[in-house]
Amino acid sequence: MKSIHIDPTHSSPEVTFDFSEKKLTIKGICTPENPKLFFEPIIEAFEEYQKQYKELTIDIFLDYFNTGSSKCLLNLFMKASTNPEIKINTIVNWIVDSEDSELKESGIIFEEITGLKFNYPCQN
Amino acid sequence: MTQKQNISELINTITTHEEVGKHLLVLYGQINQDVIISAVKLTERKLILEKVPHNVITKTKMVCTEILQNILKHQTKHESLQPNFVVRLTDSGLSITSCNIISEESKNFISEKLEKYSKIEKEDFREYYIEAFRSSTISNTGNAGLGLLDIVYRSKQNVKYKMENLSNNLFSFNLNVTIPQPLLLAN
Numbered sequence: 001m002k003s004i005h006i007d008p009t010h011s012s013p014e015v016t017f018d019f020s021e022k023k024l025t026i027k028g029i030c031t032p033e034n035p036k037l038f039f040e041p042i043i044e045a046f047e048e049y050q051k052q053y054k055e056l057t058i059d060i061f062l063d064y065f066n067t068g069s070s071k072c073l074l075n076l077f078m079k080a081s082t083n084p085e086i087k088i089n090t091i092v093n094w095i096v097d098s099e100d101s102e103l104k105e106s107g108i109i110f111e112e113i114t115g116l117k118f119n120y121p122c123q124n
Numbered sequence: 125m126t127q128k129q130n131i132s133e134l135i136n137t138i139t140t141h142e143e144v145g146k147h148l149l150v151l152y153g154q155i156n157q158d159v160i161i162s163a164v165k166l167t168e169r170k171l172i173l174e175k176v177p178h179n180v181i182t183k184t185k186m187v188c189t190e191i192l193q194n195i196l197k198h199q200t201k202h203e204s205l206q207p208n209f210v211v212r213l214t215d216s217g218l219s220i221t222s223c224n225i226i227s228e229e230s231k232n233f234i235s236e237k238l239e240k241y242s243k244i245e246k247e248d249f250r251e252y253y254i255e256a257f258r259s260s261t262i263s264n265t266g267n268a269g270l271g272l273l274d275i276v277y278r279s280k281q282n283v284k285y286k287m288e289n290l291s292n293n294l295f296s297f298n299l300n301v302t303i304p305q306p307l308l309l310a311n
Contacts, residue, residue, distance in 0.1 A: 010161050031164075031189050033157050034266035064164075064185040066193060071260055071268035099178040102186075102278075113258050 004045050012038055013062065017045045022053060026073075027061040035068035043076055054088050056080070061095040061123070062103070070106070077114040091117050098122040145214035148174070152208045155199060155224075160192040167211050174213060180305050183278050184211070184218055187301055190271040191222050197267070198230040200294060217282075218303040228293040234272065238285055241276040253277045279303055 008014035013028035024046070032038040049056065058080075060073070080090040094107030104120055111118040148170040151163055164185050171181045188211065195207050207224035226234065244252050253273060262268045276283050282302040287295045 011157060029161075031161070031193075032266070035268075036262050036264060036266040038266075064182055064189065066186075066189050067270035067274045068262060068266045068268050070274075071257070071262045071270065072266075074257065075262070097178050100182050102179040102182040109254055109257065113254060 004041060006041070015042055017042065017049070019049060019053070022055055023057045023059065025059040025061070027059075029063045030065035030069040030073075032069065035066065035072045039069070039072035039076065043072075043079065046076060046079060050079070050088055056088055056090050057093065058090060059093045059095060060107070064103075074110060074113065077110055077116055081114045081116050091119065093119045093121055095121050095123055098124055145212040145219065146174075147210065147212050149211040150208070151210070153206050154201075155192055155195045155207055155209075157196070160189060160196065163192060163209065164188050170211075171218075176213075176218070176305070180218065180303060183303055184220070187220060187275050187278050187303065190275050191220060191299065191301065194271050194275075195222060195224045197271075198224065198226045198234070198297070200225045200227050200230075202290070202294060205290070205296065214302075216302065217305040220301045220303070221299065223296060223298045225290065226287075226295050226297045228295065231287050231295040231297065234297065235285070235287060237272045238276070238283065241273060242281065242283070244281075246281060249277060249281065275301055 003019045004015065004017045006012070006015040008028045009032075011029060012032040013026050013030045015027075016023075016025045018024075024042075026042075058077075065073070077090075077092070080088065092107075092110070094104070094110070096103045096107065107118055107120060110116075149163060149167050151159070153159075167188055168181055168185055171184060176184075188209075192209060195209070199207055202225040205225050207222065209222045210220070212219045212221075241249075256273055257270060260268045260270055279301045282304060284300045286298040288298075289295055
């Protein structure tokens with residue numbers, strides 16, 4: 001499997017999983033009608049990536065998201081944090097507006113559950 | 125009840141509310157995914173114009189999305205009663221109200237959850253939310269079963285609801301969520 005790119009729609013984010021750059025970027029609104037279907041190719045790509053690489057940077061730059069997407073994101077993060085045999089060094093950049101404590105708190109909850117290293121760079 | 129009566133009842137409910145406030149969005153009719161996206165976008169634009177803080181806008185967008193997706197999930201078509209959804213600015217904060225028709229099964233499911241969440245102590249709610257989020261599973265239709273919990277969590281348990289028996293095992297479900305934000309109207 002190679003890198004993947006998913007164009008944004010009015011209800012789903014732009015996704016770029018660039019294997020050569022060792023970077024996964026998810027950007028935009030994330031409220032697809034069926035989040036499980038939307039995240040399936042991303043999780044498949046991630047599983048493939050884990051077999052080949054030892055480190056990954058995930059940039060999450062979301063406007064807002066629904067609970068289904070939130071759970072899918074958590075499943076993605078958990079894949080990066082729980083299997084010691086294929087564990088890769090993952091850093092998550094949870095990018096938020098400097099005044100958006102609501103979105104930052106969501107990132108903190110992901111960090112608490114997964115134990116992954118989260119950074120909170122501000123977009124402004 | 126005719127559709128016309130239904131609309132006038134909605135207007136009556138809106139205008140006689142104890143805190144009328146400033147109406148930002150009034151939605152009436154069947155909900156679909158496109159309506160949800162447009163309603164949230166329009167609400168966001170109105171909140172920006174009202175100079176509502178960024179974090180409150182994000183919270184509102186997420187709560188609105190969950191309420192509307194919940195209506196989409198549970199809405200039962202009724203010959204005269206259509207779902208409605210209203211966002212208002214009041215002295216005490218942002219008020220989001222909705223009304224839709226649900227089945228008895230949905231009524232039992234929703235009321236059981238809301239009653240359970242209302243009994244959790246405020247200081248324990250974050251921990252409960254995290255544990256529920258951690259242990260939930262996602263269905264093939266993309267439902268994690270976290271929508272109501274997310275609404276209650278983000279509104280800091282400022283949720284009221286009312287269910288009334290209409291007929292043939294159908295119930296009206298009125299939901300009122302307040303996002304506390306004092307002095308919003310002073311901006």
